[in-house]
Amino acid sequence: MPNHSEDHNLKGLESLLSQVRGKEMSADQKNAVAFLTDNGLPTRRAEIWKYTDLRWVNQHVFTQPSQVKHKKIQTWLEKNIFASEALFKLPRLILANGQIIEEFSTFFHNSACELELKDYVYGNLGQPQRDVITALNYAMGKQTIQLNVPKNQHGGTILLIHLGYGDQSGLASFHYRLNIELQEQSQLSVIEMNAGSGEYFTNPVCEVKVGSGANFEYNKLVNSSLESFNCSNLYVTLADHAKYRQFLISKGAKFSRQEVYMDLQGEWCNASFQAVQNLHDRQHADITTVFSHLVPHCQSDQNVKNILSDQSHGVFQGKVFVHQKAQKTNAQQQNQALLLSDQAEINTKPELEIYADDVKCSHGATVGALDEDQLFFLMARGIPYDQAREILINAFVAQAVEEIHDPIAKDLFKEQLGVEVVEDIT
Template sequence: MHKNSEGNSVTGLASLLSQVKGKDNHSEQGKAIAFLSGSELPTRRTEIWKYTDLRWFNQHEFVQSNPVKTQQVQEWLEKNVFSSPALSELPRLIMANGQIMKEYSTLLEYSGCQIAIKEDVHGSLGQPQRDFMTALNYAMGQQTLQLTVSKAQHAGTVLFVHLGYGQDAGLASFHCRLNIEIQEQAQLSVIEINAGSGEYFTNPVCEVTVGSGADFEYNKLLNSSLESYNCANLYVSLADHAKYRQFLISKGSKFSRQEVYIDMNGEWSNASFQAVQKLGDRQHADITTVFSHLVPHCQSDQNVKNILSDQSHGVFQGKVFVHQKAQKTNAQQQNQALLLSDQAEINTKPELEIYADDVKCSHGATVGALDEDQLFFLMARGIPYDQARDILINAFVAQAVEDIDDPIAKQLLKEQLGVEVVEDIT
């Protein structure tokens, strides 16, 4: 067990902060450590954490992670990347237990964008004084990866892979930081894959600035170990006429929470967020979003689908904030849940906070089981129950995947969801 200065064992937040306290910390890291040292974990009494319980955090002892064996990374890449002609050709950045694996990372020499690894650098969008997990990242993270796409550069598609490997003694944690700048009229598509084995905790922070007329697509697959814990905070700032699209699949981790904050700072900007949470066993997955319309003539849409079986628990908290200046706003928000078990649970809270009077805003939520009449219809035509069930689940998520623009990402995420073209059987 880890011991404090009095010789007593410590767990949870105290054991994590003990890894960085008393060291030569730079100013932002020092502020975050001081903030967390005087804070407690968010509880369900805190509105934004109402449906997600962090008590597991203080039930663990956090330890320094061990170096990852190259063979583990090689085997995973051969099975999941090198075997796919489309993925294997992409410029890629491979990280394992929070460390860049340079021998596998071709993105570092890619001419389509600039990559810099900076020590003790933070972005300008994150709010560690408000967001507990961002403060934890600022306190624990040592490096920031800066990716820049220059003005009018069309950088194509790049691949990020985050691998986590647990260890026998204690819970290792990884706190990666990524800053992405898409300059004026530039374009970039990112495919991110999270995977691994064993018990570990990941807590990345990503900050994205999309310049005037720029286009950024972000497709993320959270397929981490089913013993792992995953929190991630994403901050996006959009300039005028900027376009941002994100698709997220959450199917891994014992516990996950994805926070997404998007600020529309420029007129005629457009933001789209689509997600599917596909959960089983006792998995808990939380998607919390805040879309802030701060200027006129902006558009956003959110659509989160949940497929929940066994004793899994899904959460969606989506907020649309419309500033008084943000006239002519068009914002849509929808959450749908398909419960495949009587013990599965969904908590949903779509929310509008509007201070402008000339807007088109809507939100809604639907929760239900598979339609028995549709199941009967399919089975009456000779389709076995399991196949009929899969067809209906497929139809539930198929359209969301079809809206992905990047063809490589679309194929990957279709495979992960088991989505395929279903011919008309009528």
């Protein structure tokens, strides 16, 4: 074993890789195991990991995930899905501890999408030779879920649910793979919910291909156990005239890192990424994005809002790359943070790397506390302090939620963020 950085013993990584060593592996899996064995985990000396520390990995011994009792899954569904008529009617695909639970999944007989299950991990957008989290998914993954929407078809809205349950035997890890492909002029909306209890580690990789003139909306809720660790990599390619919209809420997990790699490959395509990180206690959440404009006449916008209280720590690293061919690019990027505690912290690093000269690109970051004058104004009108505080927080995120097009997702995410319609009090 090579001698890696002195501040990284390899106990955790080795306990993961030992689960697959000596077993039959695909070429991609072998390459990923070799990459991780040779390179170990990145330290904060690596620029892209400057604000997020992976040392927690090697402070644990990882175990195989246990099977989840269906009664436990049913209890969660009754409370969170079955009680909502709108969510209950959606075709749903449910995974618990990384395994598909067919008993509660209605997707197999109630969806316009085509579903394939493959007993190995595959994909051609992710870069395991560059990204340690993707490499770990290739090394540890056992199955790929492939969703396809045929040409000119409307796949409607589907519900993906990922549940994680830890136990006392060790830190279980789940490394599932989801590939989504929309053919020419097709449409699909996905609502993804992540939840669970106990201590566990989830490491999914998702690859999305949006074909010519296709329209994809992806609304993701990370509301995992507050003892859990969550790393997720998303790779997206857009063909000409394709539209991609995503809204992400990160409010669960002790540790979360969401990476988004967006390649705008076809002219006149459009990508929108909206996110809210709502953190408290000692939670750490990191959103890292790379939007690559590779051809002319494309548009992208990113807007990440952070609500940080107690001793929580938020990170946003957003990069916009504009190739020299990508004239007439329009790319906007904004990060805003609302600090509700003197001990809360935000690290923000927006970047522009531009090689074309006829473009409109901008980025910005703002950090602040609640406006004392606005608080005073509301309280002077008889509104209690706590209610006035919630009104201002509500106003901070409400506009972002309105960007969600799918009405079911919009209602769900408003509920998750506590966003309500507030009457004009002026």
